[in-house]
């Protein structure tokens with residue numbers, strides 16, 4: 001049972017995550033459902049004994065006993081309804097806490113965040129839906145198990161006081177069921193894991209197909225996609241059928257206890273009744289109780305075959321979380337609002353207590369997948385008020401360097417200091433309001449433009465307008481009929497590539513960072529627009545209306561000419577460093593890049609030599 005213990009520990013914590021009181025109340029509300037049949041059995045015994053003449057009674061008492069039996073059942077039904085409603089609240093509360101903890105870990109736990117989504121969004125969603133459901137279901141089983149145990153203890157006591165031999169013999173099929181469930185649990189676990197994995201593959205594939213609908217259409221790959229989906233579905237179906245078969249087999253085996261038990265009672269009771277030791281009322285009580293007694297091995301079987309399933313779920317949810325977090329963090333208690341609105345998620349105020357004076361990196365090294373690709377031994381110094389450009393050929397390591405500095409990828413070596421103090425966890429330190437980042441691949445959500453810019457940040461219209469202007473996005477927004485209320489569609493599909501990029505830049509700018517980091521705007525901005533953007537950002541920095549320290553990945557002349565310092569990367573190492581003029585004189589890689597860029601901009605219709613660009 002080595003796997004069982006941690007699973008039970010997690011289940012114990014999941015049970016009380018929506019509140020210990022809520023769990024206990026649920027348990028108390030549920031208990032009458034399996035325990036009241038004890039009373040019903042006793043009423044039946046009295047009723048049948050009186051009707052069969054074992055006890056002297058008039059017809060009026062029989063009627064009262066019938067009414068009592070019906071009353072017990074009605075009461076049981078009513079309590080069941082209340083328990084059910086309460087149970088739904090508890091179930092959703094527990095599932096919400098688990099999902100919130102996974103999301104919290106992905107988004108805010110210390111450490112590098114980039115490696116935290118190793119799966120496609122579809123796969124991650126499948127885990128959040130199915131694995132959370134399995135884990136809560138497993139915990140939920142504890143309630144019927146407790147009820148069945150209380151009933152079994154009472155029923156076996158009453159039955160043993162009537163006929164202990166028949167009672168003892170009735171235990172045998174129940175024990176067989178328990179042993180069988182235990183023996184099959186490993187097989188069920190294997191089949192369940194495979195079914196889950198293949199189920200997630202299908203969900204992930206459909207998610208990818210939705211996201212890439214345009215690419216599929218333009219590549220004429222509809223049939224190929226459908227063929228692949230059919231193949232995934234076939235595998236999933238086969239695995240799901242096997243999983244279902246094994247689970248149903250277990251259920252069937254446990255279900256047969258009822259029939260075997262009733263058969264045994266009839267067989268063993270016949271001679272005892274002939275001897276006059278067993279009344280018709282006893283028979284009614286035994287056959288009534290046997291059905292309910294079968295719920296105990298069934299509940300035990302249910303728990304046993306869910307233990308491996310829950311272990312798989314804990315493992316799969318853990319894989320979505322930060323590497324240093326474990327099952328304890330998965331079931332950590334968080335706020336839960338079952339009624340009313342939760343308090344607004346107010347972002348932490350920007351920590352301006354230690355404004356940037358100088359950001360330094362020493363020996364930054366990132367080796368992708370343990371190989372030679374990445375960046376090696378990079379030293380960087382970014383003083384307040386500087387404009388630093390990182391440039392280099394495709395794949396030189398520019399994005400890796402920026403992401404290493406921001407704590408988005410794990411460092412293999414090196415250190416980062418902010419105003420001379422070492423930054424232990426750049427992933428949680430280099431965030432707004434110290435640093436804002438406009439990444440190379442912009443991400444917008446299917447919300448309004450305003451919500452995409454703010455992402456929950458409380459900001460007034462003037463701040464939003466300033467960010468839009470600096471990002472050269474103001475005129476575009478003014479031309480949209482809905483303005484900032486325009487819904488941009490999934491991932492911003494209703495905007496042009498350049499608009500998405502500028503919206504992302506505005507999102508970074510509205511956060512009023514000390515340091516603005518921008519990774520390559522050139523892929524979606526024409527030369528003039530990018531020039532205008534840097535002009536406006538530089539002017540705002542001079543007037544104190546915008547971030548005055550910039551770290552920019554670019555190969556565009558607009559950025560290179562404006563830079564105080566350029567860092568030239570070549571195959572992950574610094575090939576040159578300094579002002580543009582010096583580098584053009586001393587760094588062959590810079591000369592090569594500069595020549596290539598001049599050509600590209602000339603072809604694009606932009607200015608072909610330094611100084612020819614239009615003034616702001």
Ligand SMILES: Nc1ncnc2c1ncn2[C@@H]1O[C@H](COP(=O)(O)OP(=O)(O)OP(=O)(O)O)[C@@H](O)[C@H]1O
Pocket residue numbers: 368369373374392393394395396397398399400401440
């Ligand atoms: N997660 C990763 N795993 C493995 N290799 C990676 C990973 N990310 C980047 N690389 C490799 O590391 C090298 C540097 O990549 P990086 O994205 O930093 O380059 P870049 O200079 O920003 O390129 P570009 O100009 O195309 O944006 C490339 O060879 C790239 O293939």
